[in-house]
Amino acid sequence: MSADSEQAPTSGMPSIFKTPLLEAYGCKIFPFPGIKDLIAHIEATRNFPIRDDDVLVAAYPRC
Numbered sequence: 001m002s003a004d005s006e007q008a009p010t011s012g013m014p015s016i017f018k019t020p021l022l023e024a025y026g027c028k029i030f031p032f033p034g035i036k037d038l039i040a041h042i043e044a045t046r047n048f049p050i051r052d053d054d055v056l057v058a059a060y061p062r063c
Helices: 038-046
Strands: 023-025 027-029
Touching: 023 038
Parallel strands: none
Antiparallel strands: 023 027
């Protein structure tokens, strides 16, 4: 078996999935469309002020 045949085919795969994942704070980060600087976005999210009466709603997006 040659080295070329062991690699997964990439034809038809969107280019966003071919880019290597960034890593920050021990987590791999998927490049999100529309955000030019992911690390700065993560830093802004981490530094977002949170108050005692804030409510966080987390849900999966509906398709």
